[in-house]
Amino acid sequence: MNNPYKQTTSHVEISQPPTDAVSEVAFSPKANFLAASSWDNEVRIWEIQSNGTSLGKASFSHQSPALCCTWSRDGGKVVSGGADKAGRMIDMATGQTSQIAQHDGPIRCIKFVEAENASPILATAGWDKMLKYWDMRQSTPIATVNLPERAYAMDCNNPLFVVATAERKVLVFDMANPTTPFETTDSPLKWQTRTVSCFTKKDGYVIASIEGRVGIQYVDPKMKDKSFSFKCHRDNDVPMKSIVHSINTVCHHPVYGTFSTGANDGSFIFWDKDARQRLKAHSKLGGDVLSSAFSGDGKLFAYALGYDWAQGYKGNTGSVKNTIMLHAVGDEEVRPKPK
Template identity: 55%
Template sequence: MIKTQTLQDTEVNHPPTDGISEIQFSPQADLLAASSWDNNVRIYEIQTNGSSVAKAMYSHTGPALSVAWSKDGTKLASGGADKVGMIFDITTGQSSQVAQHEAPIKVVRWVEQPGTSPILATGSWDKTVKYWDLRQQTPISTVALPERLYAMDSVFPLLVVGTADRHVHVYNLNNPTVPIKAASSPLKWQTRTVSCFPTGNGYAIGSIEGRVAIQYADDRDAAKNFSFKCHREGGTTNTREPTTVYSVNSINWHPVHHTFTTAGADGSFAFWDKDSRQKLKTFPKVGSPISSTCFNRTGTIFAYAVSYDWNKGHEGALPQSQNKIMLHSVNDNDVKPKKR
């Protein structure tokens, strides 16, 4: 039976049994992948009526921390606390190890240059990014970082890395081992998430302190850079009430309109338009933190993972903590850019 909540959103059947680290839709079909702290990576097929069917599952030997689909939708990559990167082949149903680090792999992303074989980038707490050609066992190259990698994303020609101590490195994939920019985050607190513009000319970065910065890669566009507050409670101008700030856990771009969403530890998500610098819509809180989000390829489904994100430390990890993936049917009017 499909369960619903206040948003009338649909719950995915057979969700992960522990914290959900990342969810990603295939760019070719309504297949949804989820990595989890129960060591498993699951793949669900989302039906046209909104129901879901568990299609496949494979395991790491430690918590699975990240997933990423290849552009052709035939392969799913994952990385985990077991320091291993794996590939699941959709056509054969087989999984295999393709990458190795000295510490947990925090993020995996495909970096696909037009006309070349897809390369897998793996970012780790061992302070490196490694690029892997799946046809060989050793990395093509290894990039040293100033600190542990916390966030990474790529849309050709950009790859953007956020590390501990607020370092942000931006790479042009035509020369993927030397950063075109190496600077401190424009936000004052720890980086939580990075998401490249669909146009590949900039990125959004979110911090643990309820802020997002919009950054263009080219310095000539610096006048378009800005930051804003979100995922906060209280602290209105007329009162002395303290402000409670929450981590921004996930930022995603709509594949058609190129507006974006933020979701956070406060259990809410909102749609935004970066070009007009305005909020499009805020949705009701879901009662627990939202750890990861994604759109399907047509932008008609917005998936969000409701899962404890450790924002309150060990004390907040209650036995009754929920782990579920919800599917929100997107109203086009909620994500269309508004006139300035």
């Protein structure tokens, strides 16, 4: 996997980053365009040039913090959810913006969930304990699902769709039957869920929590005994004391199926779950890693830095800058090691 970005940068800051903490970053699956939703109410889109520099392309606003964002499969639209209880969309070709979803509480998660080459279907999940499916040509949802608790994280790699809620609940759907989960279970981790990401092979998912722990969960009954959990993003420098960090973001490499974790210790790590080993760590990045994403070809890795408010307002010393960084991914960082 030859990477043209490798010549120019290892870690470079994006131009005109958001003015407040980033809630989610997302790459277009079709081109090197990056979107980011932020607590400053804005969703911004940049074009990443071949030399690694970024160019602001578009932005649109929520009336309250923007909490999530994602791209359509064709790369033509960016959608987002916000604390204003609205799902919004920008058409990249026309620049037109519109409201495409509505909840009774903040929308925390948003994903396109249709199969390849099918008509777009959008899923939104919120703190109103509702999951809604939308055909964006209609103003009302085509289906709704009552969740056991507030939605905290979700991911879809059709037909696998995973929704994680408060109180450590996890709902697993087969998109052939999108209104009834085939499994409702407790997270294998003992503390609050922060993020989930579906395996590229669609046979399971990674889940991570506030206590520096990751769960590798298979959904196929024949594979369930291969599920396991492990600790990471912990500081053990002080004798008899371990400082535990929240893992805020997990994402899968689109080519190799390896995955990354990013956490409040200011680091991200690439992992190979099949070999159960760490591939590469990047640390002391200058802030909490709040969100991350691989580009569609896997050659770029975007990560948002900032303060995640885990220590409350007293922890916000102003020393951490809210920004987004781009890292040119080396093949040796993400390729599984030969067995």
